[in-house]
Amino acid sequence: MKTKLAYLLLLALLLVAPFLVYPVFLMKLLCFALFASAFNLILGYGGLLSFGHAAFFGGAGYFTGHALKVWGLPTELGILAGALGAALMGLAIGQLAIRRHGIYFAMITLAMAQMAYFLFVTSSFTGGENGLQGIPRGTALGLFDLQNNLTLYYFVLAICALGIGLIARTVRSPFGQVLAAIRDNENRARSLGYDIERYKLLAFVLSAGLAGLAGATKTVVFQLASLTDVHWHMSGEVVLMTLLGGLGTLAGPAVGAGVIVTLQNYLASGPLSAWVPVVLGVIFVICVLAFRRGIVGELRALIRNSF
Amino acid sequence: MLTDLLGIPPQVLFGQLLLGLINGAFYAVLSLGLAVIFGLLNIVNFSHGALYMLGAFATLALVQFFGIGYWGALVLAPLMVGALGIVIERLLLRRLVGVDHLYGLLLTFGLALVIEGTFVKLFGASGIPYAAPAALSGGVNLGFMFLPWYRAWVVLASVVVCLATWLLFERTKIGAYLRAGTENPKLLQAFGVNVPMLTTLAYGYGVALAAFAGVLAAPITQVNPLMGSNLIIVVFAVVVIGGMGSIIGAIVTGLAMGMIEGLTKVFWPEASATVIFLVMAIVLILRPAGLFGKTA
Structure with missing residues (x-):
């Protein structure tokens, strides 16, 4: 009952939000909330630290940009193409990375994503340093003109809600339970007869595809696909968002994404704009040292302790 | 000659091979430092690239503020x-002892952001030149190629430092402690060895190796705040290829990867930025534990 009320309240808030806050900023927030939630699926619930998720986020941006601008696909199909492309990249990179554990997994995903970065820099369809600009937003279902920021906002809200809903559903499904079992004790899960490589790979592909969905949607919002989104800094940022919000919690990554994106926006316009990486680095260090449960995790512990 | 058959002048081929060897020397020294740190701390030091950059900047600072030249910097910068x-x-x-090892990676990643971000803010992203020492200027014509003295020195110095590290680990008492600490720190502590002190020293030594590479690099690549940021990712790939189990493995893999990169620059320049990652993918398929690794 209480949670239902909370969800309704959140929904109401999200529906009126564009009348109070600049919609483009809100859309950026939503995209990163989905990105971090997708990332949390593999780190928080699968226990696998991927340091290459920028490849899926930014890669999908390029695929969608190309599909919309050159092929002239409808917006929905273009976004789907981006997510699908990211999932395929996830399949290729995941196949390699799940052969090793722990820190090796992190190093392999980072290296493969760096390789993808170089391929994106040199291939002609991405526009190199300039990126893809002026990508058309098109219409939703052929009816609603997405050039209008308010219309686009509800379109983006629907996509991100679906994406995060899918993640919540996955986590609570039997598949999600097995995934958590593998995270907590891999050998035990194996001895119970689960094909853990398949579970890990599927989780990785799902996470990559959803990260791609976020990147594809962001490309439609900003009508731009650029190298920033495939650079490894972006992989680091999504780790930070998830960690700051709270690993392995449903709301955490969205909260973390909200804090980081707001902070970046705030700093970018002030005298501290050049210090953004340093500020992010400091937050990283503080989080790891003193704050490993993240905002949502700490709040939850606080509530549990005070009742 | 083979080189003539392929239509590549020997000058170009051997020139690129030498460049590759130099890069390989850096990969070897950096991955060796990572292996030393990993052995005792069980963390992957993501700030390794940033500390390599600090080594190069320390070299600049030493000459600027104290008039200490290259040879002094070669000793002092790694110490600093x-x-x-x-x-x-x-x-x-x-503070991260007993916590999941991934947090060590994240902490050092944050540190790298702080260090590199600060230096970009202070010095900009463009490079600052540093002159090679006078004693090593010029070079020798080997007939098939021109060998600059400084480049020969970089390869030589790196290999010597790597071998010295190997000797330190395999032939000395403190090396035996370090290996024992890698194997079973609790038991070593029970024998009365100060393991926390040993761990601190291992981190200091691994980091000093990175700074040493930074000093060697200063006259070759211009000194710039981001010189280590992409390099560290390649070094990670080298570590995955070689496995962090053995010191000799780190040295051989580092040098070999540099040479492969150099050869790729000659025969297929477009792929030179990605070839090491490609090798990593192939190694992961054929031998997931890495060339010199024991377990996955």
Whole structure:
């Protein structure tokens, strides 16, 4: 009952939000909330630290940009193409990375994503340093003109809600339970007869595809696909968002994404704009040292302790 | 000759091979430092690239403020950065003992952001030149190629330092402690060896190796705040290829990867930025534990 009320309240808030806050900023927030939630699926619930998720986020941006601008696909199909492309990249990179554990997994995903970065820099369809600009937003279902920021906002809200809903559903499904079992004790899960490589790979592909969905949607919002989104800094940022919000919690990554994106926006316009990486680095260090449960995790512990 | 058959002048081929060997020397020294740190701390030092950059900047600072030239910097810069490493270990990494090893990676990643971000803000992203020492200027014509003395020195110095590290680990008492600490720190502690001190020293030494590579690099690549940021990712790939189990493995893999990269620059320049990652993918398919690794 209480949670239902909370969800309704959140929904109401999200529906009126564009009348109070600049919609483009809100859309950026939503995209990163989905990105971090997708990332949390593999780190928080699968226990696998991927340091290459920028490849899926930014890669999908390029695929969608190309599909919309050159092929002239409808917006929905273009976004789907981006997510699908990211999932395929996830399949290729995941196949390699799940052969090793722990820190090796992190190093392999980072290296493969760096390789993808170089391929994106040199291939002609991405526009190199300039990126893809002026990508058309098109219409939703052929009816609603997405050039209008308010219309686009509800379109983006629907996509991100679906994406995060899918993640919540996955986590609570039997598949999600097995995934958590593998995270907590891999050998035990194996001895119970689960094909853990398949579970890990599927989780990785799902996470990559959803990260791609976020990147594809962001490309439609900003009508731009650029190298920033495939650079490894972006992989680091999504780790930070998830960690700051709270690993392995449903709301955490969205909260973390909200804090980081707001902070970046705030700093970018002030005298501290050049210090953004340093500020992010400091937050990283503080989080790891003193704050490993993240905002949502700490709040939850606080509530549990005070009742 | 083979080279003539392929239509590549020997000058170009051997020139690129030498460049590759130099890069390989850096990969070897950096991955060796990572292996030393990993052995005792069980963390992957993501700030390794940033500390390599600090080594190069320390070289610049030494000549600028104290008039200490290249040879002095070769000793002092690794000591300075090593001391900083000891502070980092004592102040920050020490607090992560007993926590999932991934947090060590994340902490050092944050540190790299802080260090590199600060230096970009202070010095800009463009490079600052540093002259090679006079004694090593010029070079020798070997007939098939021109060999600059400084480049020969870089390869030589790196290999010597790597071999010295190997000797230190395999042939000395403190090396035996370090290996024992890698194997079973609790038991070693029970024997009365100060393991926390050993861990601090190992981190300091690994970091000093990175700074040493930074000093060697200063006259070759211009000194710039981001010189280590992409390099460290390639070094990670080298570590995955070789496996962190053996010191000789790190040296051989580092040098070999540099040479492969150099050869690729000659025969297929477009692929030179990605070839090491490609090798990593192939190794992962054929031998997931890495060429010299024992377990996955």
